[in-house]
Amino acid sequence: MVVAGLSRLRDLARPLTGGTPCGSGGRARLAAARLRGGREEECAGRARHASYFAFCGGRSDGNLGSMADVDHDPPNAPHVPVLAREVLQSFEGCNLRVFVDATLGAAGHATKILRRHPEVELYVGIDADPDALSLARQKLQPEFGPKIELVHGNFRQYESLVSAALRSRxxxxxVDGVLADLGVSSMQIDRDERGFSFMREGPLDMRMDPSSPVSAFEVVNSxxxxxxxxxxxxxxxxxxxxxxxxxxxxxRAAGPxxxxxxxxxxxxxxxxxxxxGGKRRRGGAKAIHPATRAFQAVRIEVNGELEAIDSxxxxxxxxxxxxxxxxxxxxxxxxDRRVKRTFLRHSGRAEDGDDRVSKLERYTGIRAEDDAELGGAAGPTLRLLRRKPFVATEEEAERNARSRSAKYRFAEKTG
Ligand SMILES: C[S@@+](CC[C@H](N)C(=O)[O-])C[C@H]1O[C@@H](n2cnc3c(N)ncnc32)[C@H](O)[C@@H]1O
Structure with a gap:
């Protein structure tokens, strides 16, 4: 099995890193403590320290002074990575010798992580889109050249892509850290010829990887x-x-x-x-464009997005x-349901007989028996450092519309 394969590889191999990547040292302990208990309550208004307030996305920059150089983009920056501050915080205190960015895109997160973690020896960047990879290469090469290994492929084949990248070095x-920033990039959406946007005239395409055989045209017309x-x-x-x-x-009976x-x-x-006369959205927000959901559906089908996440x-x-x-x-x-479900299962919170299973099943609609299909956990292997996902602060949502629907979950490997 896929997981077993890479885990075995990991267990057999000489450890690449000295000690645990995130689990040792005062800085790491402090960061982990911040990520665990009490943070959400602190966010609810009981913060005593600027650090907690800042971590929770408040406006105080008290604890983020040292990050100012890496987590702020100028207002007119061409590409603004989503939840960048939260991503950096989630890896804070980790010794990231080997890092995998499964959705490299325009290397927005990559640049920030590499600047924040000079200890990175190898940064593997995967993307299905060759255009994204060449742009990322231009951006990363001058500053981080020898550390980066860029891989064209679908993260559905995560295990073989990462093993090959490691072997090549x-x-x-x-690995000590993995990040995936799912879906399409604004760069893909903004290019008419990629056919992702209902707002822009273009061919019905929607393939992240232009060499893949099925485009939106086939889905819609056949x-x-x-x-x-x-x-x-x-x-x-x-x-x-x-x-x-x-x-x-x-x-289409009259023509494609x-x-x-x-x-x-x-x-x-x-x-x-x-x-x-349909209902307005919560808070009186403007209704979404009538084609939004259909375009999302066709795109997910074209790129096999949900299967890729599951595998x-x-x-x-x-x-x-x-x-x-x-x-x-x-x-x-x-x-998000898939991420939440997999993290919960691997953290041992959805074992058979555990009454939390029924809650999980109610939430996800997935039965416990289906766990095996997901490559379920043989025993707890993850610790959830924060139960609720991070969402964008008002300030970020204002600056970057794409961040409004983003949720960020992260967890730590236990053993
Ligand atoms: C939201 S963007 C990532 C942006 C990136 N984090 C940054 O800061 O620039 C998502 C990228 O992941 C790629 N992608 C999405 N699903 C993928 C998959 N299953 N395999 C490989 N790449 C994928 C897309 O082509 C796109 O370039």
Whole structure:
């Protein structure tokens, strides 16, 4: 099995790092203590120290002075990594000799982590998108050249990609940190020709990896009405899935649907009457564009995004050295549920007979028996350092719209 393979590799190999990556030393203990008990209460307004307040995303910069150089982007920065401060905090105090960034993108997080952790010897950056990799290379090479190993591939093959990267450097063993910032990048969305955006005219493509065989065009123009309905329902959580699937099939009978705007216009027209007078979102926020959920569904299908998460998360956890940390940023509930579920299972909180299982099942809709499919934990291997995910502060949400739906969960490998 995937996890077992890499764990075995790790166990057999000479430890690459001296001691546990995050678990030793006063700085590490302090950071871990901050990550554990009492932080959420502190956030609720009982902070006695500027450090706790700052950690919780407050405006006091008391404890973040030393991070100011790495966690602040100028207002007009071309790429702003999401929840960057929280990501840096979650690895604070860790001895990150080997780090895997499973979604390198424009290297926003990578740059910050590498600056904050000069001890990094190898930073493996994976991305399915060759354009992202070449941009990341340009950014990282001058400053961190010998430390970086960039890998084109899908993190669905996490174990083999990481093993190959380590081997290419003559290394073996586990890794000290893993980060995945899921989904598409703003760079991909903003390029019309990639066909991700319903706001921009482009071909129906949506592939993160342009060499993969199935694009949005095939999904939209060749899936049966039933298959389309299923992905709209399951991956878009789209209430009007029947209506949209029917309209797509009727429309394409006259000729293929070729562009993003042709699809979004069709969705807008066919759902107009059903959405008119629809409920406003909580807090009176503006309703989302009618094609948002359908585009998310098609994109998830094209890139096999949920399957990739399900197969990679156990491998990522399995690859960590004891004391190593994993952090995952998700952008919608289908992703976050998977991260939460896998972290809970690997932290031993969802064992059979544990009454927390039923709570977990109620929340995720996944039965305990399905655990094996997820590569479930043989025993607890993770410690959750914070029960609730980090979300963007108001200030970040204001600055970076993409951060508004982001949730960041992280955990530490125990053994
Ligand atoms: C949100 S962006 C990452 C941004 C990055 N953290 C930064 O700060 O620049 C996500 C990136 O992950 C890549 N990606 C998403 N899913 C992937 C997968 N399953 N395998 C490999 N790369 C993936 C996308 O191509 C995209 O470039």
């Amino acid at each position: 003559g290394l073996s063993g586990g 899936y049966s009405e039933q298959e389309l309905g299923r992905i709209l329902r399951e991956y878009g959580e789209e209430r009007l899935w029947r209506r949209i699937a029917r309209a797509v099939v009727e429309e 649907i070729e562009t993003t705007t042709a699809l979004s216009g069709l969705i807008e027209r066919c759902t107009r009457s059903a959405r008119r 990679a998360l156990p491998s990522m956890i399995g690859s960590l050295n004891p004391g190593g940390r994993i952090g995952i940023i998700s952008f919608h509930s289908l992703e």
